[in-house]
Amino acid sequence: MAERTYLVTGGAGYVGSHLVLALVERGDRVVVLDDLRQGHRGALPPAGAELVQADIADRRKLEEVFAAWRFEAVFHFAALSLVGESMREPLRYCAENLSNSLRLAEAAVKAGCLRFVLSSTAALFGNPKRTPIDETADLAPTSAYGESKLMVERGLSWAEGAHGLRSACLRYFNAAGADPQGRIGEDHEPETHLIPLAICAALGTRPPLTVFGAAYPTPDGTCVRDYVHVTDLADAHLRVLARLDHGSCRYNVGSGTGYSVREVIAAVERIGGRPVPHHFGERRAGDPAVLVASSQRLRDDTGWSPRLGALDEIVRTAWAWHASHPRGFDDRSKA
Ligand code: UFG
Numbered sequence: 001m002a003e004r005t006y007l008v009t010g011g012a013g014y015v016g017s018h019l020v021l022a023l024v025e026r027g028d029r030v031v032v033l034d035d036l037r038q039g040h041r042g043a044l045p046p047a048g049a050e051l052v053q054a055d056i057a058d059r060r061k062l063e064e065v066f067a068a069w070r071f072e073a074v075f076h077f078a079a080l081s082l083v084g085e086s087m088r089e090p091l092r093y094c095a096e097n098l099s100n101s102l103r104l105a106e107a108a109v110k111a112g113c114l115r116f117v118l119s120s121t122a123a124l125f126g127n128p129k130r131t132p133i134d135e136t137a138d139l140a141p142t143s144a145y146g147e148s149k150l151m152v153e154r155g156l157s158w159a160e161g162a163h164g165l166r167s168a169c170l171r172y173f174n175a176a177g178a179d180p181q182g183r184i185g186e187d188h189e190p191e192t193h194l195i196p197l198a199i200c201a202a203l204g205t206r207p208p209l210t211v212f213g214a215a216y217p218t219p220d221g222t223c224v225r226d227y228v229h230v231t232d233l234a235d236a237h238l239r240v241l242a243r244l245d246h247g248s249c250r251y252n253v254g255s256g257t258g259y260s261v262r263e264v265i266a267a268v269e270r271i272g273g274r275p276v277p278h279h280f281g282e283r284r285a286g287d288p289a290v291l292v293a294s295s296q297r298l299r300d301d302t303g304w305s306p307r308l309g310a311l312d313e314i315v316r317t318a319w320a321w322h323a324s325h326p327r328g329f330d331d332r333s334k335a
Helices: 014-025 059-068 083-088 090-110 144-163 194-203 230-246 261-272 296-302 311-324
Strands: 005-009 029-033 049-052 073-076 115-121 166-172 174-176 209-212 227-229 249-253 278-281
Touching: 005 014, 014 029, 014 049, 014 230, 029 059, 059 090, 073 090, 073 230, 083 090, 083 144, 090 115, 090 144, 115 144, 115 230, 144 166, 166 230, 174 230, 194 209, 194 261, 194 311, 209 261, 227 230, 227 311, 230 249, 230 296, 249 296, 261 311
Parallel strands: 005 029, 005 073, 029 049, 073 115, 115 166, 166 249, 174 227, 209 278
Antiparallel strands: none
């Protein structure tokens, strides 16, 4: 098959880098646009992916990139993505995520690249009325982060009629795990996610875990989430490309199974063979009790299913990554 070229913004970040790896492994060429503020050069494969180190807000750079390559599609990951921070800086979140995304879409349209895949989020749904959450659920974000992604999804919808831009918006539930071959994994700073924090607490590379709330209306009192393996998420991105030939689409992406915070801690202890030092604290503002996806539409339309979906597999791959990379990609002084 002829080599194709894809643009991946934020391709040196956590989910983006797993997609870049999947594209390169199937023989595609990738151009990564990433300013490396959150991303890591070491997350990119040694060959097959070219890094353009630039801020996605740099309009001239965007034009240069689209002039230099002809892309089959754009995968857009680069965004502000911390729910808590978005509540303190809602205007920045809404303004930056919306303007950067739509400017990118505009540049793609101008260059004649009419396939666009957006990294979206379960935060679109806020506190869902029913579970599992399918694509017909109310869109009612309870954070400025969720609101900003909803605005981007809406902007993209308008672009289909006017410009023929076909977009796939993938609403991730809880992305977790690491490349099963151990080449790349999760390295956020600050880290706010449960699985890396629990593993690093067990490894002693981060402080004990605080469990946010133990009196939720769930079977064991702690929040329930749908953890989806990052390699399965990458696979979902590849599969929706073909689906775009039929028009724009929106998909919820999760494993369909919920696990409580206590169950995650137990899995980390079982797989790591060490206790997870933890204590119970206050609820974190904005945390819904239960978030579980129905990914039936994605399964039906693309044949996707989570191959590494079991919690143990997610924790096993994440544990292997953190144990072998106690300092992550070890490039904190990069900036
Ligand atoms: N949790 C703790 N202690 C911690 C961190 C997390 O108890 O130190 C709990 C949270 O309260 C939550 C669960 O672990 O119940 C998972 O929390 P994460 O921070 O790992 O993930 P979230 O479910 O909060 O966030 C995910 C995505 C966001 C997305 C959000 C939608 O990471 O990008 O779902 O609600 F916006």
